[in-house]
Structure formats: structure tokens, C-alpha cells
Amino acid sequence: MDDTSRTYDVIVIGAGPVGENVADRTKAAGLSTVIVESELLGGECSYWACEPSKALLRPVLARADARRVPGLRKVVAGPLDVPAVLAHRDDIVFHWQDDDQVAWLNSVSVDIVRGHGRLDGPRQVVVTSSDGGTVRLIARHVVAVCTGTRAALPDLPGLDEVRVWTSREATSAAAVPGRLVVVGGGVVAVEMATAWRALGAEVTQLVRGEVLLPGREPFAGELVAEGLREAGVDVRFATSVTSVARQDGPDGEVRVTLADGEQLVADELLFAIGRAPRTDDLGLETIGLSPGDWLKADDTCRVGDVDDGWLYAVGDVNHRALLTHQGKYQARIAGAVIGARVNGEPLDETKWGAHVTTADSEAVPQVVFSDPEVAHVGVTAQEAERAGRRIQVVDNDFLSVAGAVQYAEDFRGKARMVVDLDRGTVVGVTFVGPGVAELLQSATVAVVGEVPVERLWHAVPPFPTISEVWLRLLEAYRG
Incomplete structure (x- = not known):
């Protein structure tokens, strides 16, 4: 790469799912956009986190579920086919090649600069390639930091x-x-x-x-x-x-x-x-911030500690919610906000693609792909009590849910619904048990939509499915 400089409306540092979504939205808003990446386009989630981990876990959980079904237990009693599992994992991550991601970014006309990007003063990013060449990128309007996190390690002897x-x-x-x-x-x-x-x-x-x-x-x-x-x-x-x-x-x-x-x-x-922000070698010191720190951002993902509002921090790096789906959610909003602000349009919180990331504080869904699975959204009972809310906690152990018994002969699990009594809405839900991950979106809609509990009575769960647990929770709530 030759020493040179290029000017764009928007510079995005980090080409994981978050950075890609920011770049897609800003380009769609008519802003020239470049994305900088030192590793594989697609980022941590695609190659070393969400995708490969679930590829490893899917056969594990499918076998565990099958072992709970009469007629299948003996069929799946043997060990997993390890070479096949690892080969499937390798296929899922495209054998750690990012050709498809390159093709997609090219298809939406987002430029790519490979190398390590560092801020070098306001709206300036210097990218150093693996061969030592550099290119200076200048942003007319915005630099969006989407560098994510790395694994934290302890300070241990040896x-x-x-x-x-x-x-x-x-x-x-x-x-x-x-x-x-x-x-x-x-x-x-x-x-x-x-x-x-x-x-x-x-x-x-x-x-x-x-x-x-x-x-x-x-x-x-x-x-x-x-x-x-x-x-x-x-x-x-x-x-x-x-x-x-x-x-x-x-x-x-x-x-x-x-x-x-x-x-x-x-x-x-x-x-x-735990995780640590990938900001230690980002050049934050050149704009008055501390290397290695999380970047504090507001509900539009703009960093408040930088003059003129040109810096955005989107995804894990802002420490709002360290999850890929929440980062992509932030990216969609941040991209829309950047486009609106640059184009002089008002921020409308009521339109599709609202301009504030309220879900980061009100309803963050997450699944733990363990055996049993854990799916939760909103606040726990303890969090609600600490916040001074007047709540009712409703539990069900799935034993009365016919769909759960159909799903697994020995269905061990538990569901909890946390109801805000003053508002009459569900503010937190946790499911634990086989296959409960697919219940989570209904809970997320109930929490985000602030659906009155009395209206949930009319959202009839199909019989016999695990989702009938909603009916049992509502019955227990009414007493």
C-alpha cells in the first residue's frame, strides 16, 4: 500500500457484523463510506464466537434432546462423530476465508481498506497494512468505531x-x-x-x-x-x-x-x-481519550466526550450490551442517525428504524446454549427490586405443560415471569429447559411492547407446544 490519503463522508473502523451494518446504512443514506479491517471481514462473531460455537453446540444439544425421546434414546446412545462436527464447524466459518464478505461489501459499494486503523486526530485515521504501507483516511463527517472486544486475561504468574x-x-x-x-x-x-x-x-x-x-x-x-x-x-x-x-x-x-x-x-x-475493549491501540490519545477504555456513547451511539460530535462507538466497544444481535441493532440505528444528521433531517423516534437504542437498557434478549438452555430478557426479580419496583414473581416448572412432556420425557426446567404491578406489564422473563431458546422472541415482544398482562390472556398458545408455559404463568399470576 502506498503512502496516500483518501477522503470519505464516513470511516468505519472494524468490519464485523456491527461495522458492516453501519457501513451499509450510511452508504444507503447516500454517504461515501470506507470500512477498515485488520483481520477477516465478518469479525469475531463470524469466525471465532457466535457462529463456530453454535456449530459445535448444535449436535450436542440435538443429541441431548433425542436422548429424552422414547424410541430415539438407544439410537443416539453412542458418541458424536467428532470429525463430522469439526468439519461442519469449518464449513460454517467458510474455513476462515472472507471472500463472501468482500463480495457483499463490494455489492453495496463500500470501499475496503485492509490494515490496522488508528485515529490520528479529529476525523483522521491512519491505516497500516501488513507490509508496512500506510494510507491516511479523512472523514468529512463521521468516524464510527466498531472494533468490538477481545478476551480478558488475568494477571497471573507464568x-x-x-x-x-x-x-x-x-x-x-x-x-x-x-x-x-x-x-x-x-x-x-x-x-x-x-x-x-x-x-x-x-x-x-x-x-x-x-x-x-x-x-x-x-x-x-x-x-x-x-x-x-x-x-x-x-x-x-x-x-x-x-x-x-x-x-x-x-x-x-x-x-x-x-x-x-x-x-x-x-x-x-x-x-x-470476561471481555475487554479493543481500544488499546486505536489512537484514542490523539483525540483526548484514554487508550484501553470503553467508549461511552449515548442512545444514538455518539461519543459525548469528543467535540463536534464526529465520533460514534457502536457495538461491544461502547459496553452497552455485549451481544452480536444488540450490536447489529445499534448499527442499524446509528447508521440511520448518521445519515439523518449529515443530510439535515430530523430524528424521528416514531418511524420504522427509530433513532434511539432503547432496547439496550430495557430488553436485551440472550440465549445460553447449554444443556438445559437458558433464555432470558428484561430484568431479573432482584434487579427489579433493587430499582424499587413493586413486582410479582411468577414461576412454573413446566410439569403442567403438555407440550414440554411431548418434547422430552424428562423435561426438567423452569420459567419465571416478573410483572410490574404498577404498570401491569411483564418486565422480565427467564426460561430454562430443552428447546426454550425459541420461546424468547415472544417474551421479548411482550417486554418491549409493554403488553398489558390482561391482553396476554388473548395471545393463545398452540397446544401441545412448550409455549403453553405462557398460559400456566398467567394462570399463576391471576391466582
Whole structure:
């Protein structure tokens, strides 16, 4: 790449699903747009997170469901076809090639610059390619940072010398480790423990706290822990790692020392303890911000700590809701906002594609693809109480739901509905059990739409389906 400069209306740094959606919307608004990416177009979700993890988990959960159905249990009693599962994962991620994403961006006339992009003062981005060449990009109007996050790692003795797994290695590994230690109790830790145990690894999961999936209804973590243990995962709570070391070179055993002095030996060690923003080498210091910080953005994804309002932070990097679907939601809104502001149009919150990201604070849906699955949206009972809301908590254990019994002979799970008594609306829903992921959109519509509970009586669930749990929850609410 030769030293040169180019000018666009909008510069987007980061070509994951979020950046691609911002670029698509700004280009559709008539703004010249360029997107900068140092790795694969399509980003973390496409190659090292959502897509490959679900490709690994889908056969695991399908087999688990089949084992609960009379007539199928013996048929699926054997092990998974590991080479076929890994090959399917590789197909899902297009063998880590981004040709399709390049073709799509070309089809919507968004320019692509490959290399590491850094801010270099207001509205300026310098991109350095792998061969050392540079190009200076100048934005007439907006720079949108869509760089996402990376796996956080602890400050532990010996960690720098140990080739540990993060979420990237856990979703892209070419072979099943004989022994895997997973450190963490959140979504990534739970899902990867589920997947690799089912694929044949001996898995030990170390959780610093007392529960899995903190921040959700407590029963969700309890049921998932029970499922992991039944699958053969050694789940340990209140357990901390003090040091790690790899013996006999980069492919040797990993020794993990715990706070009580016990040592565990594994073939691979996965840290899944959280995420950190990819802003440490973004040039934030050139515009008066601190490298490595999250970028605080308002409901239109504009960064408020920068003069003249030219900087936007969209997706995980703004720390509003670290989920691909929420990031794409933000991107659609941010793209519309940028187009409207540049073109001098009023921001209309009532039209299709409203100009504020209200769902980030009111109704964030998420599925944990564990066995059992966890699906939740809105607030938990504890969160509602902390906010001073007057609520009624309604629970159902699925035993009275005919569709659940049809779905699985031993359907163990629980549903919870949190009702705001002053508003008469549902503000939070959690489902735990086989196949409950597909229930979540109905709950999301109820929460986002602020549907009065009395109206939900007239949303009749079909019989016999798992969705009949809504009727049981409403009956319990009425008492």
C-alpha cells in the first residue's frame, strides 16, 4: 500500500457484523463510506464466537434432546462423530476465508481498506497494512468505531509463557483435548464446557464465585450446573487460580495451581473470564481519550466526550450490551442517525428504524446454549427490586405443560415471569429447559411492547407446544 490519503463522508473502523451494518446504512443514506479491517471481514462473531460455537453446540444439544425421546434414546446412545462436527464447524466459518464478505461489501459499494486503523486526530485515521504501507483516511463527517472486544486475561504468574486458550482457540481448535480446564462461570465458559465435554474431553470448570451465569435468575445457574455435572464436568465453585505453567514446551501439559495449593494437570487451559475493549491501540490519545477504555456513547451511539460530535462507538466497544444481535441493532440505528444528521433531517423516534437504542437498557434478549438452555430478557426479580419496583414473581416448572412432556420425557426446567404491578406489564422473563431458546422472541415482544398482562390472556398458545408455559404463568399470576 502506498503512502496516500483518501477522503470519505464516513470511516468505519472494524468490519464485523456491527461495522458492516453501519457501513451499509450510511452508504444507503447516500454517504461515501470506507470500512477498515485488520483481520477477516465478518469479525469475531463470524469466525471465532457466535457462529463456530453454535456449530459445535448444535449436535450436542440435538443429541441431548433425542436422548429424552422414547424410541430415539438407544439410537443416539453412542458418541458424536467428532470429525463430522469439526468439519461442519469449518464449513460454517467458510474455513476462515472472507471472500463472501468482500463480495457483499463490494455489492453495496463500500470501499475496503485492509490494515490496522488508528485515529490520528479529529476525523483522521491512519491505516497500516501488513507490509508496512500506510494510507491516511479523512472523514468529512463521521468516524464510527466498531472494533468490538477481545478476551480478558488475568494477571497471573507464568501466564505470559503459557499458550492458553481464549474463546478464539476454544471455538477453532482442530482436535479435542484429552483434558480441558475451563476458568470462568459465564456464558462462554458454560457453552465451551458443554461442547468439549460432549465431544470427548475430560472437563474441569473452575468458578471463582458461588454460581454459574451470574446476573441471571439464580435457578438458571443451578440447573445448568446440574446438567454439566450429569454430563461429567467437574464443576468447582469458590475456586481461584494462582499460577499456571506448561511443561516440556508449547505442546506439553499445563499445570494449574489453585489457591488451596492443589495442582491440576490438563492438555489445554481456557480462560473465559470476561471481555475487554479493543481500544488499546486505536489512537484514542490523539483525540483526548484514554487508550484501553470503553467508549461511552449515548442512545444514538455518539461519543459525548469528543467535540463536534464526529465520533460514534457502536457495538461491544461502547459496553452497552455485549451481544452480536444488540450490536447489529445499534448499527442499524446509528447508521440511520448518521445519515439523518449529515443530510439535515430530523430524528424521528416514531418511524420504522427509530433513532434511539432503547432496547439496550430495557430488553436485551440472550440465549445460553447449554444443556438445559437458558433464555432470558428484561430484568431479573432482584434487579427489579433493587430499582424499587413493586413486582410479582411468577414461576412454573413446566410439569403442567403438555407440550414440554411431548418434547422430552424428562423435561426438567423452569420459567419465571416478573410483572410490574404498577404498570401491569411483564418486565422480565427467564426460561430454562430443552428447546426454550425459541420461546424468547415472544417474551421479548411482550417486554418491549409493554403488553398489558390482561391482553396476554388473548395471545393463545398452540397446544401441545412448550409455549403453553405462557398460559400456566398467567394462570399463576391471576391466582
